[in-house]
Amino acid sequence: MNFLKIFVRNLVNGPSTVSFPFGPAWTPARMRGRIEFKLPSCTGCRACEQVCAPGAIRFDKTPEGLRFMMWHNTCVFCGLCEFYCPTDAIHQSDDWHMAHAVDQKFSMAIRELIPYTNCSACGMKTLASAPNPVGINPPYTPEEIEQHRQLCPACRKKALAERGNPS
Ligand code: SF4
Numbered sequence: 001m002n003f004l005k006i007f008v009r010n011l012v013n014g015p016s017t018v019s020f021p022f023g024p025a026w027t028p029a030r031m032r033g034r035i036e037f038k039l040p041s042c043t044g045c046r047a048c049e050q051v052c053a054p055g056a057i058r059f060d061k062t063p064e065g066l067r068f069m070m071w072h073n074t075c076v077f078c079g080l081c082e083f084y085c086p087t088d089a090i091h092q093s094d095d096w097h098m099a100h101a102v103d104q105k106f107s108m109a110i111r112e113l114i115p116y117t118n119c120s121a122c123g124m125k126t127l128a129s130a131p132n133p134v135g136i137n138p139p140y141t142p143e144e145i146e147q148h149r150q151l152c153p154a155c156r157k158k159a160l161a162e163r164g165n166p167s
């Protein structure tokens with residue numbers, strides 16, 4: 001009797017499972033999936049590297065600039081990098097399509113470079129990273145972000161003081 005009830009209920013309600021891989025699969029709203037990195041928003045603070053316990057994120061100084069590397073094969077999807085990033089430059093998407101053959105593991109990495117530039121005020125060699133928005137009030141406008149990206153730390157400090165945000 002009980003079996004018949006369940007049978008009829010399932011006939012009425014339809015399947016409870018998804019037809020993966022033969023149809024769309026439901027993705028939970030808070031799914032912690034593939035890491036995405038937005039280079040233009042990165043300040044180069046390296047907080048994400050510091051909090052990444054398995055060492056999936058690494059920055060290296062190169063002659064061209066500061067190189068960012070992130071390995072999905074090492075990531076445990078804890079979300080700490082996103083939590084501590086001051087600019088939302090790194091975050092976890094809900095993309096879980098990451099199955100791959102072992103010989104494709106090198107394609108499961110993110111490689112980006114924050115290049116060196118010359119400070120537009122004093123000419124000193126500096127990283128063209130985004131300015132840190134923490135404690136800046138009123139917030140940076142997009143134009144200011146681009147201006148400060150071209151300044152060295154000392155000239156950014158001066159520009160902040162002129163703006164009324166002494167550090
Ligand atoms: S989600 Fe966790 S393990 Fe993955 S890169 Fe971020 S901090 Fe590292």
Ligand code: SF4
Nearest residue numbers: 042043045046048085
């Ligand atoms: S701004 Fe975000 S992504 Fe860039 S180094 Fe800092 S914590 Fe990492």
